[in-house]
Amino acid sequence: MSKIERQGLTRRALLARSVAAGALVVAGAGFIAAPNAAWAVEVRVISEHQMATLVQMARDIYPHDRIADQFYAIAVKGYDAEERKALVEEGVAALDAAAQAAGHADYVSMGWEEDRVKILQAMEDSGFFQTVRGGLVTGLYNQKEVWPIFGYEGESFSQGGYIERGFDDINWL
Amino acid sequence: MVAKFDLTDDSVVVVIGTGAGGGVLSNELAQKGVKVVALEAGGRYLPEDYINDEWESFGQLAWTDPRTTSGDWRVARDFSGLPAWIVKAVGGTTTHWAGASIRFQEHEWKALSTYGAVEGANLLDWPIDAAEMAPWYEKAEAKLGVTRTGDRAGLPGNNNFKVFEKGAKALGYTEVHTGRMAINSADYDDRMACQQTGFCFQGCKWGAKWSAAYTDIPRGEATGNLEVRDHAHVARILHDESGKVTGVEYFDKDGNLQMQKARIVCVAGNSFESPRLLLNSASEMFPNGLANSSDQVGRNYMRHTTGSVYAVFEKPVRMWRGTTMAGIVQDEAHHDPSRGFVGGYELETLSLGIPFMAAFLNPGGWGRSFTTALDSYENMAGMWIVGEDMPQATNRVTLSDVKDQWGLPVANVHFSDHPNDVAMRNHAYKQGMAIYEAVGATRTFPTPPYPSTHNLGTNRMSEKPEDGVCNKWGQTHDIANLFISDGSQFTTGAAENPTLTIVALAIRQADFIAREMAVGSI
Numbered sequence: 001m002s003k004i005e006r007q008g009l010t011r012r013a014l015l016a017r018s019v020a021a022g023a024l025v026v027a028g029a030g031f032i033a034a035p036n037a038a039w040a041v042e043v044r045v046i047s048e049h050q051m052a053t054l055v056q057m058a059r060d061i062y063p064h065d066r067i068a069d070q071f072y073a074i075a076v077k078g079y080d081a082e083e084r085k086a087l088v089e090e091g092v093a094a095l096d097a098a099a100q101a102a103g104h105a106d107y108v109s110m111g112w113e114e115d116r117v118k119i120l121q122a123m124e125d126s127g128f129f130q131t132v133r134g135g136l137v138t139g140l141y142n143q144k145e146v147w148p149i150f151g152y153e154g155e156s157f158s159q160g161g162y163i164e165r166g167f168d169d170i171n172w173l
Numbered sequence: 174m175v176a177k178f179d180l181t182d183d184s185v186v187v188v189i190g191t192g193a194g195g196g197v198l199s200n201e202l203a204q205k206g207v208k209v210v211a212l213e214a215g216g217r218y219l220p221e222d223y224i225n226d227e228w229e230s231f232g233q234l235a236w237t238d239p240r241t242t243s244g245d246w247r248v249a250r251d252f253s254g255l256p257a258w259i260v261k262a263v264g265g266t267t268t269h270w271a272g273a274s275i276r277f278q279e280h281e282w283k284a285l286s287t288y289g290a291v292e293g294a295n296l297l298d299w300p301i302d303a304a305e306m307a308p309w310y311e312k313a314e315a316k317l318g319v320t321r322t323g324d325r326a327g328l329p330g331n332n333n334f335k336v337f338e339k340g341a342k343a344l345g346y347t348e349v350h351t352g353r354m355a356i357n358s359a360d361y362d363d364r365m366a367c368q369q370t371g372f373c374f375q376g377c378k379w380g381a382k383w384s385a386a387y388t389d390i391p392r393g394e395a396t397g398n399l400e401v402r403d404h405a406h407v408a409r410i411l412h413d414e415s416g417k418v419t420g421v422e423y424f425d426k427d428g429n430l431q432m433q434k435a436r437i438v439c440v441a442g443n444s445f446e447s448p449r450l451l452l453n454s455a456s457e458m459f460p461n462g463l464a465n466s467s468d469q470v471g472r473n474y475m476r477h478t479t480g481s482v483y484a485v486f487e488k489p490v491r492m493w494r495g496t497t498m499a500g501i502v503q504d505e506a507h508h509d510p511s512r513g514f515v516g517g518y519e520l521e522t523l524s525l526g527i528p529f530m531a532a533f534l535n536p537g538g539w540g541r542s543f544t545t546a547l548d549s550y551e552n553m554a555g556m557w558i559v560g561e562d563m564p565q566a567t568n569r570v571t572l573s574d575v576k577d578q579w580g581l582p583v584a585n586v587h588f589s590d591h592p593n594d595v596a597m598r599n600h601a602y603k604q605g606m607a608i609y610e611a612v613g614a615t616r617t618f619p620t621p622p623y624p625s626t627h628n629l630g631t632n633r634m635s636e637k638p639e640d641g642v643c644n645k646w647g648q649t650h651d652i653a654n655l656f657i658s659d660g661s662q663f664t665t666g667a668a669e670n671p672t673l674t675i676v677a678l679a680i681r682q683a684d685f686i687a688r689e690m691a692v693g694s695i
Contacts, residue, residue: 061539064548117540133539141531141547142228151551152493152527155225157378161370162331167495170332172488173339173612 041073043080046088049108053092054079054132056108060116061133062140064149071146075139076132091128095119176400178210183434185210186686187421188441189407189450192265193675194659195441196385197316199401200393201683207690208398210433211390212405212423214442215261218268219387223376227528230375234268236261240445241573244589247621251536256586258624259443263403264386266443266626268376271498272356272383273521273559273670274319276310279303280508281516281561281667287508288515293591294563295473299664300636300645306677313677317355317383318362326358327351328367331495333522336486336554340608341502341520348503352521355383355672356496362388371524373497405431408581410438410454410463410655418463418655424579437686437695439647441658441679444474444628448570448661449584451632451642464632464649464657469641471570473633474586475666476625478560478594481523482605483534484614485549492524492554500556505604506668514596517668518560520605525555533623546618554609558601559627561668563591570631627671632661646685647678654695658682 043051051073058072079088095107098119104110107119123129140146147154156162178185186202188195191213199211215236224230235258242249242256249256260266280287282303285296314322321327328351330338341349356373357366367381380387393399404426411432412418420434440447448471452462462470500522507517525533527550535543546553573585590598602619609617634657635641638650641664643657658679660671667674689695 062544063541064544066548133537137532138228138528142528147527150527150547151489151491153491154526155372156370156494157225157372161368161379162494163367163369165494166491167331167369168329168335170335170490173335 041077045082045085046080049106050088050092051076051080053095053106053108054088056116057095057120057132058136058140060113060120062136063113066149067146071140071143074143075136078135078139087128087131091126091132094123094126094128098122175394176208176397178208178400180431180433182208183420184208184436185434186437186439187212187433187435188439188658189421190265190441190443190446190659191263191390191401192260192385192441192443192659193267193270193672194679195439196264196267196389197676197679198439198441198658198683199399200385200389201680202687203393203396203398205683205687206398207687209393209400210435211399211401212407212421212433213263213401213403214406215263215403217263217386217403218376220376220378220380223268223378225370225372225375225378227375227526230372234260234262234376238577239575239583241575241583241585242587243585244568244587246588246590247536248624249588252624255624256588257443257445257628258626259628262386263390263401264384267384267672268386269374270626270672271373271670272354272496273498273501274314274317274353274355274673275501275519275669277303277306277667277669277674278506281665281669282306284516284561284665291515291563291593293565294593295566296564297633297635297640297664300634309677309681310673312680313673316680317673317676318357318364319353319355319673320358321350321353325361328354328356328358328496328499329369330500331369332490333492333495333524333554334500336490336612337500337502337522337556337608340610340612343611344604344607346502346504350501351499352501354496354499356499357381364388367496369495371493371495371497406579407442407450408453408579410440410450412456412458412463412652414458416458416652418652437654437656437690439656439658439682439686440632443659444631444661445570445584445586447657447659448631449572449582452572453581464642464651464655466651467639467641469633469635471631472566472568473564473630474568474570474588474628475562475564475630475663476588476622477627477629477666478518478558478562478597478601479622479627480558480598480602481555481620481623482558482602482609483546483553483555483618483620484606484609485546485616486552486554486612486614489551490554491551493526497524498522498557502608505601512600514593514600516561516593516597518558518597518601519668519670520601520608521557521559523555523557534618534620536621546616549616556605556608558598558605559668559670560597560601561666562594564630564633564665565589565591627660627666629660629663629666629671632657634662634664647682656682656686
């Protein structure tokens with residue numbers, strides 16, 4: 001999906017894109033998960049553009065090329081709330097203003113990650129940036145669904161630990 | 174039969190805290206026929222309750238009541254409300270600890286004599302030595318079932334250890350093994366052998382790791398001499414006109430303020446809560462807090478010179494599989510000032526899961542430098558640095574302006590590295606990275622210290638009353654029936670993980686208290 005598509009998403013089918021096998025369970029206000037190879041998110045308080053910008057910003061802060069947008073969207077879905085609306089409005093406006101000052105239409109339509117990262121670096125000390133970044137540490141990395149992408153296996157107690165399942169199976173030393 | 178003592182029973186020993194210090198002390202006293210009321214701020218959790226998920230377990234077990242921080246340590250910036258990662262539960266931090274159980278080296282009991290005066294450091298010799306502690310260490314090792322002591326075999330090495338061992342040996346290190354661990358390598362003392370499950374920090378679901386929660390506590394209760402009250406947060410220690418302590422006030426599980434009378438009070442709430450309690454117990458007679466005529470309560474806070482080194486390799490390591498900390502290099506633990514610092518450090522294997530790695534690898538870090546490290550998580554190995562840090566009078570616990578849920582001032586923890594700490598950490602980073610580079614690491618990460626797990630020294634033991642808070646028995650210099658029973662009594666920190674020493678001191682203290690009670694001197 002291109003940056004333009006990300007910005008031009010419809011209200012109901014925002015951020016539709018294919019996902020790996022397995023049904024995604026997304027239980028959250030305003031978010032609807034499609035079970036088969038596509039998913040959607042609905043925003044209620046903030047705008048589609050603001051949500052799309054947050055997703056892009058989340059990826060630019062913690063870019064993992066093998067992690068699909070849906071996980072970044074889940075990580076920032078909590079910003080679609082009345083009490084965070086002002087923070088998002090102000091933050092996204094600042095991102096877009098910086099993008100426009102650099103000759104782009106807005107933040108999400110900037111083509112290169114490096115260019116977007118420069119904008120983020122300039123606002124690194126802002127409350128908006130630090131709130132979003134801090135929230136992602138748990139919001140993104142504590143999703144059990146992303147762990148296998150890193151090879152992390154999570155708990156092993158239910159399988160009897162690794163005593164007979166490779167705790168010492170390293171073979172390249 | 175679990176005992177139930179009356180609030181007005183002034184013959185009991187009240188122990189505050191039930192971890193390595195308080196939990197062991199409570200059981201040891203109960204075994205000797207001494208009546209004990211143990212007050213624990215947290216709840217009761219057993220292996221079937223432990224959760225093998227890092228954040229969920231943190232939510233279940235960690236002490237997350239408010240604390241504040243200051244000083245130039247990075248923890249004060251990145252985790253300003255969380256200076257320590259310790260546990261609020263019956264059994265205390267023995268649920269969370271990794272199990273590394275090594276004795277102090279002989280010279281570490283005499284840091285001032287061995288190292289000489291170090292500018293800016295408040296070094297002191299312990300009023301006890303290695304010979305005096307040897308029999309108590311032996312009892313502690315038998316209690317905990319420490320591997321590679323007695324006739325107990327070592328644990329097998331996991332993948333993380335194998336990488337660490339090969340690199341260490343390539344560098345010429347010789348004191349390299351899977352550690353002396355309070356984690357069973359074979360069934361011992363009604364606890365099963367380690368199943369290499371990982372998640373040692375989240376509470377051992379097999380009970381293979383020693384924890385007071387399912388050993389000393391229930392055994393003490395079985396004597397009929399120990400009553401453990403959980404969700405009991407002690408607010409204040411009370412005293413009479415003669416200056417002897419007479420009991421404690423605590424908030425019970427329903428939030429009601431209770432008063433338990435006592436013949437003796439033993440404080441074992443870890444190195445933040447113990448001095449905080451003494452300071453919060455200030456009275457007209459003791460305006461600076463209890464046992465604080467020396468002005469040393471809260472001072473000399475030590476947290477070990479720590480840090481981690483992670484490294485990425487071309488092929489998978491899967492460091493999270495198996496015992497978290499069963500691996501040690503001890504060659505750098507000796508005192509060798511030619512390295513540019515006094516004291517020494519241990520290197521120990523360590524791993525974190527993805528959720529905690531994201532939080533602790535480089536707190537505040539972002540962008541591709543950070544995320545490409547995590548992308549290689551499966552190929553990562555890790556180790557932890559544990560070194561002796563310098564006691565400094567200005568590194569201290571004081572009362573904060575912030576109040577907790579009971580309206581009590583919380584602990585402010587002020588810490589700044591001593592130049593010796595910085596020199597040691599930099600040396601350890603260099604050696605740790607060299608270990609991994611010797612086995613082909615493609616990238617290494619000198620990772621900053623986490624919120625403290627080893628909290629020491631804020632009620633330190635001293636020969637002279639003016640130098641510290643308690644004497645060689647942990648008995649406070651000022652008040653004969655008030656004892657310090659946790660790591661806060663450490664005069665200096667040594668290079669070793671502190672739990673074994675805390676346990677050995679608790680067993681020894683129980684012997685002293687029971688003896689003195691029998692002759693009626695306290």
